[in-house]
Amino acid sequence: MSMRRFSLLSLAREALRGHSGWQPQWRSPPSPAAAYDAVIVGGGGHGLATAYYLAREHGMRRIAVLEKGWIGGGNTGRNTTIIRSNYLFPESAALYDHALKLWEGLSRELNYNVMFSPRGVLMSAHSVHDIQSFQRHIHANRLAGVDNEWLTPEQCKAFCPPLDISPHARYPVLGGALQRRGGTARHDAVAWGYARAASALGVDIIQNCEVTGIRREGPGGAVSALETTKGLVRTARVGVVAAGSTSLVMAMAGLRMPLESYPLQALVSEPVKPVFPCVVMSNTVHAYISQSDKGELVIGAGTDQYTSYSQAGSIQILTHTLDAITEMFPMFRRMRMLRAWGGIVDVTPDRSPIIGLTPVPGLFVNCGWGTGGFKATPGSGHVFAATIAKGEPHPIAAPFNLARFETGRMIDEAAAAAVAH
Amino acid sequence: MLLIRCPHCGDRPEVEFRHGGEAHLARPPEPAALSDAEWAAYLHQRRNPRGPHAERWRHIHGCGRFFNAVRDTLTDRFLATYPTGAARPDGTQQGDPA
Numbered sequence: 001m002s003m004r005r006f007s008l009l010s011l012a013r014e015a016l017r018g019h020s021g022w023q024p025q026w027r028s029p030p031s032p033a034a035a036y037d038a039v040i041v042g043g044g045g046h047g048l049a050t051a052y053y054l055a056r057e058h059g060m061r062r063i064a065v066l067e068k069g070w071i072g073g074g075n076t077g078r079n080t081t082i083i084r085s086n087y088l089f090p091e092s093a094a095l096y097d098h099a100l101k102l103w104e105g106l107s108r109e110l111n112y113n114v115m116f117s118p119r120g121v122l123m124s125a126h127s128v129h130d131i132q133s134f135q136r137h138i139h140a141n142r143l144a145g146v147d148n149e150w151l152t153p154e155q156c157k158a159f160c161p162p163l164d165i166s167p168h169a170r171y172p173v174l175g176g177a178l179q180r181r182g183g184t185a186r187h188d189a190v191a192w193g194y195a196r197a198a199s200a201l202g203v204d205i206i207q208n209c210e211v212t213g214i215r216r217e218g219p220g221g222a223v224s225a226l227e228t229t230k231g232l233v234r235t236a237r238v239g240v241v242a243a244g245s246t247s248l249v250m251a252m253a254g255l256r257m258p259l260e261s262y263p264l265q266a267l268v269s270e271p272v273k274p275v276f277p278c279v280v281m282s283n284t285v286h287a288y289i290s291q292s293d294k295g296e297l298v299i300g301a302g303t304d305q306y307t308s309y310s311q312a313g314s315i316q317i318l319t320h321t322l323d324a325i326t327e328m329f330p331m332f333r334r335m336r337m338l339r340a341w342g343g344i345v346d347v348t349p350d351r352s353p354i355i356g357l358t359p360v361p362g363l364f365v366n367c368g369w370g371t372g373g374f375k376a377t378p379g380s381g382h383v384f385a386a387t388i389a390k391g392e393p394h395p396i397a398a399p400f401n402l403a404r405f406e407t408g409r410m411i412d413e414a415a416a417a418a419v420a421h
Numbered sequence: 422m423l424l425i426r427c428p429h430c431g432d433r434p435e436v437e438f439r440h441g442g443e444a445h446l447a448r449p450p451e452p453a454a455l456s457d458a459e460w461a462a463y464l465h466q467r468r469n470p471r472g473p474h475a476e477r478w479r480h481i482h483g484c485g486r487f488f489n490a491v492r493d494t495l496t497d498r499f500l501a502t503y504p505t506g507a508a509r510p511d512g513t514q515q516g517d518p519a
Contacts (some may be wrong), residue, residue, distance in 0.1 A: 247469035258465035
């Protein structure tokens, strides 16, 4: 299917025709073909991006994305869309900055407006420990070629006027670390843009198709086929990108993963006029907030303490975050919250993702993004596609191998997270 | 918020408790005798099931004691709570790939 490109001309023409000429943006065949060269399990942003780069950069044509529900309906549609790359360790900074560089050209690459908005991500410091930790990040980031700068409280206030920097606050703002290249993007557009571009390159996107079994009849127990609710699909390469459900899918191949799945909640306020110009994150009081282009304040809460697949969390987690938000931004104290929801995030012991090969030949996995995977979507798909196509880890993905839990070469961002979960 | 029945204190709100992860994981008596893969499996691999899950809780703002529970991770409904050291109650295994 040839993709009809968006351009000023096509938009103007459709405006004059009452928008009667638009076609579906991607093909979604009702059922999969009998065989594919590669099958991606999971139609979120990461999975769709993987399929897109497999087709775009590695010339594979017979590719399917199997999605249990609808594309982008999992964590891609449930996160707070924050994008940044100022991670502490060189391996992480390389991975997330690879993604950030792809974000910067993504709308043009996909010919689809993903509304990437580098409005700046400000992390506020409230303690001596915060100051030392953030400044360590800033120095490490500078060595890694990632922008990140220190702001005084007055500079924080100038950058984000709603912020309360008075010394009478319960947790006074002592400064902040700002990544100006960071920001937000439109989550649905990311899924739809990748789906549209992948579909145009021949990728089959099969929705409402749950994988129920993994057959390993190839040499050395290699993957040979997937059992699905829409029939058997033969393939020698499977990429599992199933986020919170990864443990369940991998168990079908006989593998037990170093993952636990937790509910992570977010909420939005009633929409208001533009009041909040950037993204602010605070580790100490646990708050992160931005304003969507629709005008809603988008607020992220924490994970619940227990594992769950219920896609709903406890109310005290939300109120805890709102306490922090209204403490930092007193002007929001009378705002009403409109919706709250949960997603299921798969968390690794070192809070870094797993991208790469598995002990099962032909089976690849991209998981463990935990509470912060959206920002990595383009980079994750890009390096995972290369890993699947070549059968060996992409250099940026290599440190994030599954075997690190055995060798001990952890990438311990757990202690370095922007917000502790 | 969950309502959790501490085997020693009765029904209490979740905020009195700390979750303690998967239950019935026995530390290997001789770690040095294990291969790296076996030790890594003990440390890091978890069943993480969608369904009944045996897990530890600690009534940290109450009696302070650890106990075990079986909770359905799809509905968050508790099927049983029982003291540490007791066997997992019959009838709570279904759906858990233990």
